[in-house]
Amino acid sequence: MDLFGEAENWETKLNPILKKYKERKHPLDYQNTYQLLVMVVLSAQDSDANINSISPVLFEKYPTLKNLSKTDFESFLPYISKVRNHTTKAQWLLEIAKTIQNDKDIPLTMTRLTSLKGIGRKSANVILRETGKPAEGIIADLHVIRVAPRIGIIKESKDGNKVEKDLMSVLPKNIWSEIGMAISFLGRETCRPKPKCEECLLTDICNYYNTEFPKN
Structure with a gap:
């Protein structure tokens, strides 16, 4: 090459x-792995500053994956309406929440992260780095x-x-x-x-x- x-x-x-x-911590202002996962998905083609601005209200309403898994599209959408491509990202996040269910079960390997909707290699690399897992890319x-x-x-x-x-x-x-x-x-x-x-x-x-x- x-x-x-x-x-x-x-x-x-x-x-x-x-x-x-x-x-140095990533500019996304997350407090735990669940928040990091959600914010990384939302930040695609959007700014970290915008995602940081909408996240407090979002996570007050949906503090865990379990909470998120129990909501529906129409209820969830207003909380991310200021995010670019929010309708698609809402579908991705609800599918992720229903698939994983519990915060403790969030996968932390490249293969398993990229199998989730809305998470490509860039997003997976961010999650692995921020959670202190071995780099796979x-x-x-x-x-x-x-x-x-x-x-x-x-x-x-x-x-x-x-x-x-x-x-x-x-x-x-x-x-x-x-x-x-x-x-x-x-x-x-x-x-x-x-x-x-x-x-x-x-x-x-x-x-x-x-x-x-x-x-x-």
Whole structure:
């Protein structure tokens, strides 16, 4: 596979952001695994800030999967009406609740999580990372999709699953759990669509920076 990062020591090169963001909690303001599961499903193609804003009332009404499993579509929908694609997500969440029933039975493996409606690899990777389970992949959200090629770790792609696969092929497994969120946080705070390169910890190894601002 012809990748930018092949044979590179990316663990060492990315250590500044691994150190800065290690174990920082995901921006979704969840209190337990049930809330995390629901909020991850709701956050697809929506902002974490929006999901955080609607979650207190939602979880006051439905504090557990068991509570959620006993409601119906019409009763549930108003609680997530401000969420993008809320009708589809309501169907997914109600199906998940009826399938799992109890918070303690929420699955915490890639295979079992991705078998649930509305949970792809990105969402499953977030849940595994936040619950401290062994990484089975690398979080590839929209920030990672933008930033990883910009740094030069992989080639550009709009396909999150391809980005994840390419990252997994060049990054050592021992950093999988943290590196996705580290790159994501870098993208949220510094490597924005219009990057703030002067604030970045990775300018010495960043392909974009060294192309746009050559030292010679």
